[in-house]
Amino acid sequence: MNILVFTKRVPATQEEELRIIEEGQGIDLSKVPFKVNDWDNYAVEEAVQIAEKTGGSVTAISIGDAESDEVLRRAIAMGTKDGFLIETEKVLHDPNARATLVSEFLKKEGISYDAIFTGVQSEDDQFAAMGGILSAKLGLPYSSMVIGIDSFEKDHVIARRELEGGLQERIKMTLPCVLSIQSGINEPRYVSIMGIRKASKVERKFFKAKAYGDNISSTIEVVKWVYPPKKGGATMLSGELEGICKDLLGILKEKGVFQ
Amino acid sequence: MSYALVVAEVRRGVFEERNLDAIGLPTLMGKDVSLLVPDGTYAINEKLVNTIIKIKLEEAIFLNPLNIVSVIKTVMDSSGKPDVIVFTHSSSGAELASYAAGCLNLPLITDVNGFDKEKEVFYKSYYSDKIFGEFKQTGEGPFVITVRSGSFKEYAVEKASSPVDKIIEGIPVAEGRSFIEYVEEDKTDIDITKAEFLLSVGRGIGNKDEIPSYEELAGLLKATLSGSRPVIDKMWLPKARQVGTSGKTVKPKVYLAMGISGAFQHIAGMKDSDCIIAVNKDAEAPIFQYAHYGIIGDIHKVRDKLRDIVKG
Numbered sequence: 001m002n003i004l005v006f007t008k009r010v011p012a013t014q015e016e017e018l019r020i021i022e023e024g025q026g027i028d029l030s031k032v033p034f035k036v037n038d039w040d041n042y043a044v045e046e047a048v049q050i051a052e053k054t055g056g057s058v059t060a061i062s063i064g065d066a067e068s069d070e071v072l073r074r075a076i077a078m079g080t081k082d083g084f085l086i087e088t089e090k091v092l093h094d095p096n097a098r099a100t101l102v103s104e105f106l107k108k109e110g111i112s113y114d115a116i117f118t119g120v121q122s123e124d125d126q127f128a129a130m131g132g133i134l135s136a137k138l139g140l141p142y143s144s145m146v147i148g149i150d151s152f153e154k155d156h157v158i159a160r161r162e163l164e165g166g167l168q169e170r171i172k173m174t175l176p177c178v179l180s181i182q183s184g185i186n187e188p189r190y191v192s193i194m195g196i197r198k199a200s201k202v203e204r205k206f207f208k209a210k211a212y213g214d215n216i217s218s219t220i221e222v223v224k225w226v227y228p229p230k231k232g233g234a235t236m237l238s239g240e241l242e243g244i245c246k247d248l249l250g251i252l253k254e255k256g257v258f259q
Numbered sequence: 260m261s262y263a264l265v266v267a268e269v270r271r272g273v274f275e276e277r278n279l280d281a282i283g284l285p286t287l288m289g290k291d292v293s294l295l296v297p298d299g300t301y302a303i304n305e306k307l308v309n310t311i312i313k314i315k316l317e318e319a320i321f322l323n324p325l326n327i328v329s330v331i332k333t334v335m336d337s338s339g340k341p342d343v344i345v346f347t348h349s350s351s352g353a354e355l356a357s358y359a360a361g362c363l364n365l366p367l368i369t370d371v372n373g374f375d376k377e378k379e380v381f382y383k384s385y386y387s388d389k390i391f392g393e394f395k396q397t398g399e400g401p402f403v404i405t406v407r408s409g410s411f412k413e414y415a416v417e418k419a420s421s422p423v424d425k426i427i428e429g430i431p432v433a434e435g436r437s438f439i440e441y442v443e444e445d446k447t448d449i450d451i452t453k454a455e456f457l458l459s460v461g462r463g464i465g466n467k468d469e470i471p472s473y474e475e476l477a478g479l480l481k482a483t484l485s486g487s488r489p490v491i492d493k494m495w496l497p498k499a500r501q502v503g504t505s506g507k508t509v510k511p512k513v514y515l516a517m518g519i520s521g522a523f524q525h526i527a528g529m530k531d532s533d534c535i536i537a538v539n540k541d542a543e544a545p546i547f548q549y550a551h552y553g554i555i556g557d558i559h560k561v562r563d564k565l566r567d568i569v570k571g
Contacts, residue, residue, distance in 0.1 A: 013386040014462065014520055015541045020390065027390055042492075096360065096367060125385055127369050128348075132324065132357025141435030142324050144354040158439070163270065163350045164504050166444035169319065173436045180354075184492035219366035220402075222392040223380060228545070229373075234537060234553035244554055245564040248536065251552060255534050257456035257513045258480055 001056040001152060005047040005117040006102075007040040007075050009068045010124040024224035036071045039119025043181040045188040047117045048079035050152050056114070057081040063088060063098055069204060076199035077191045083204040086212075093125050094218035099133035104212035106138070115157065116178045120145055128180075135178035143173060144180040263290035264334065264341040265308070266327065268351055269318045271441065274303045276412075277347045282307050283411030284404070287374055290342055295330060297321035298426065306417040315428040319441075322351045324358035325433035331359055333427055341401050348405035349504075360403040368394050372407040372523075387520060388545045407523060408504075409530075448499035454483035455512045459502055459529070462489040463518020463539060463558055470495050473517070476562050479569045485509070487519045503528035517558045521546030 011032040019028040047058045060075035060083040062068040072083030086105055092098050105111075116135075121128035128144070135142035147168060148160035155175055160168045162182050173179075237244045252258035263285030268275045274296075285292050291309040297320075298313040305311055314321055314330055321327065331344065344359070346352040348370045360367035373382035373391070380393045381404065396402050451457060458477040464470070477484040484500065491501040502509055503525040514532035519525060521537075521544055529535065530549050537550035538558050547553045554561060 011386070013389060017541075017543050018386055018389045027386075038489075094366075095357070099361060123387070126383075127357075127367075128353045129357035129360070129367055129369055132354060133361035133367070136328075136358050136361025141433075142354070142358050143436065144357075145350045160442060161350065162505055165508070166498070166506060167270070168442040168444070170439040170442055171436055172439055174434070177435070183488070184494075187494060220368055220394055221397070223395050224393040225385075226382075226391050226393060228384065228388060228391050228548075231548045234535075234547050234550035236547075236553045236555065238555075241556070241560060241564050242568075244556070245561060245568055248552070248554065248561075248565065249568065251534070251536065252456070252480065252513060252515075255513050257482070 001050055001054045001114045002112065003047040003051060003056070003058045003115050003117055004111070004113045005040075005044050005058055005060055005075070005080065006119070006130070007044055007060050007062050007071045008037040008119075008122050009034050009062065009064055009071045010037045010122055013124070020225045020227065024226065027225055034067070034070075036074055037119055037122045037124075039121055039123075039181065039183050040071070041188045042183050042185050043117040043119045044075045044078050044080065045186050046149065046181050049186065050149065052079070054152055059084060061086065061102070063092065063101065063209070072204050073196050073199040074191055076202045076204075077195035078189055082202060085204060085206050086209050087206060088209040092218070093222070094220050095127045095129035095133055096219045097217065098130050099137055101209055101212055102134055103137035105207065108212055109207070114175050116140075116176070118178070118180045120180045120182050131178050131180035138178070141173045141177040142180075143171060143177070145182045146179045147182045147185050149179075149185075261290060262309070262338070262341050263288070263292050263343045263345060264331065265292055265294050265345045266331075266352070266355060267294055267296045268322065268347055268349060269297055269299060269301055270322075272299065272301050272318070274301045275347070275349075277349060277408035279307070279412035279415040280406045280408050280410050281345045281347050281352075283414035284371065284374060284406050285343055285345055286416065287376065287411060287414040288343070289376075293334070293338065293341070295334065304417070305422050307415050308422050309418065310423045310425065312425045312427060314430060315426065316430055316432070319438035320432060322355065323433065323436055323438065324355050325436050326430065327355045328359050328362045329430050329433070330427070331363065333430060343401045344403045346403070346405045348407050352405050356403050356405045363403075365401060365403050366399075367403045369405040370407050371404050372410040374411075384523070388523060389543060408527060444498060446499070448497050449483065451483055451485045451500055451502070452507050452509050454485075454509070456480070456482040456515070457485045457502070457509060457511045457513070457532075458482040458515045458517065459485040459487065459519060460490055460496075460517050461487040461519030461525075463520070464490070467493070467495045469559070472562060472566075476566055479566060482515065487525045488522070516546055516550070517562070519546055520544040521549065
């Protein structure tokens with residue numbers, strides 16, 4: 001099986017305070033560290049495991065600036081054969097624009113594949129849409145929220161989709177197809193700094209996004225960035241650690257769950 | 260005619276409550292609502308919408324992205340182009356919406372959690388809910404939108420008159436993807452929905468080796484240990500212990516969240532707890548917006564101090 005898997009370099013904003021700048025026109029990410037999108041890490045692992053079982057190879061693809069080579073090297077260290085970077089001049093937030101770019105790229109470069117994997121969503125813009133739009137543009141069957149792949153045959157795949165409340169749905173899709181992989185599907189292998197350094201020796205191919213048509217303008221635009229509205233908010237316990245913890249235990253006693 | 264097309268989710272014969280959010284947004288926008296549903300015998304308050312379009316397809320076939328596109332095209336052929344097409348932002352809703360937007364070549368905004376009627380802008384969250392983007396509909400529409408559950412249901416209100424009923428038959432069923440069966444989660448672990456006091460841990464605990472010390476603390480406090488998605492994904496706790504939309508919805512007397520930032524899927528699973536206490540080192544963590552009590556600090560230090568005090 002030859003699988004293409006998308007991987008994205010995203011700002012690690014979980015524990016960062018984000019500041020809106022330029023009167024709502026920008027967000028200051030200058031001090032934020034970057035990392036591989038969590039969902040893509042699972043998608044790369046899943047693709048590599050399937051190729052290891054069925055033969056064939058995996059190619060990692062990233063869209064972004066030159067720095068995104070970092071997530072390609074990481075994917076190679078995990079076991080992909082090679083990596084392609086589609087270099088864009090500015091960040092494409094619109095999943096429609098990203099998917100159009102990719103479908104043009106795949107057609108123009110004549111890249112063949114049995115399946116395309118993406119992560120369910122990216123941590124930064126949380127659209128959860130790239131895989132769906134891409135499959136539509138390529139005219140392929142699609143499934144998102146894939147939490148298990150039961151079998152991967154020559155002409156079809158049987159997969160489980162995660163629904164709500166612990167329920168799953170088992171489906172069958174013909175190949176080629178697009179699968180968006182949910183986090184938790186596997187245990188992504190550990191990647192060492194040494195491994196990533198060694199991966200630098202493996203060839204990555206670089207492409208310029210503007211070579212794939214002028215029809216990749218965004219279909220949606222953010223007018224302005226704003227902070228979320230504040231709700232009631234919590235009563236904060238503050239002071240010395242000992243006092244805070246005693247207050248906390250006091251609340252537990254008051255609520256009748258701890259004596 | 261100006262109308263909104265809403266695609267409803269019916270799973271195992273239940274009209275999902277999150278559909279009310281998908282009906283609520285276009286109602287707030289002042290649109291007539293046409294609701295697309297699979298034909299069936301489930302309970303539904305029909306007065307919330309202006310038109311009900313019943314599709315003669317089984318629910319799992321209706322909720323297949325390849326088929327829903329044929330359904331939407333058929334409706335647009337007979338009723339004209341809607342002003343907006345709305346889905347829920349769920350496992351299936353997001354899947355259907357992105358595929359439909361791609362096939363119909365329409366702009367898409369997912370996970371919409373607010374709408375400002377005066378400015379006519381939609382709000383969508385970015386960066387773990389720390390920033391919202393304001394979107395305006397410009398150019399060719401209609402927009403395809405998915406709505407975050409819990410965001411708009413209060414706007415779904417009964418109309419004075421009963422809706423117009425329509426039935427559509429003969430939708431071709433695609434062969435590229437087919438439904439096999441539903442699969443239930445393994446029910447061998449404890450039921451966290453029965454616990455009165457949950458100690459829930461998240462990404463902030465750092466690594467698997469920390470789990471035993473939180474188990475110990477849960478034991479000392481007579482709490483049940485649960486976790487948020489990242490902890491379950493990394494297999495640090497079993498799936499049955501997951502709080503959130505893809506895990507369990509819980510309503511304990513006390514929900515003590517340690518190192519959980521509060522992704523909306525998690526919040527949806529615990530926001531109705533009687534008392535929520537959050538401990539997190541990030542003062543901007545969204546969970547503090549939903550908690551009754553908050554502590555900004557190192558969760559491991561809080562854990563150690565609580566243990567020392569309780570042990571005496």
